[in-house]
Amino acid sequence: MNGLELLVLGRTLMKLGSVAMPALGDESLPASVRSVLIDVTQHPDSSVGEIAARTGFPQSHVSASIARLQEHGSVVSSPDPRDRRRTLVRPNPDAKPAFVVVxxxxxxxxxxxxxxxxxxxxxxxxxLQTLYRHLLPPPSPAD
Known part of the structure; x- marks a missing residue:
């Protein structure tokens, strides 16, 4: 497989993944933001860095996504009690049922x-499972 074939395959997989992701009751949220929300739902009380490591998105994108999701009412954040420099993100317990992630x-x-x-x-x-296992970082010990 050459570089172009790899790129085309990657774009195809991204499109398929975007279609397969739940809409979460709001079609205006792009798949990348929904990805962050799904990760937060699966791993509550995660830091921005931890979310970035799991999703593969840059920290700047994760931070911007979290800000958008906070405006959306889907997530809340608070300082980490063990390290006040870090912010922990969790699903908003008061979120509308349409924004609850399955x-x-x-x-x-x-x-x-x-x-x-x-x-x-x-x-x-x-x-696909083999590629996922070999190309993505291993889960953190807390996962």
Whole structure:
């Protein structure tokens, strides 16, 4: 696989991932911001740095996303009691039900629509899990 093929595959996977992500009751939130919200929901009381490490987004993007999600009413933040220089982010317990995140939904339906041969789904799923395991940073010990 050459660089162009890798880039095209990556863009295709990004588009599929964006379609597979829940809308969270507000279509105006881009997939990258929804990604941060899903991570916060799965890992409450995380710092910006921890969220950035898990999502692969730069800290500046995570900070901007958190600010947008706070305006949206989806998350709240507070100083870390152990290190007041850090800010911890968690889902807003008072968020409207439409903004509650249901996580862990498989992307099989979206993958099936994209595949030329639906019988390839198990092979593609295995290949994607292998890439995820080898290319993304390992989870932190707290995960």
């Amino acid at each position: 996580t862990g939904e498989p992307a099989d339906d979206v993958l099936l629509q994209a595949l030329r041969d639906p019988r390839a789904l198990p092979e593609v799923r295995t290949a």
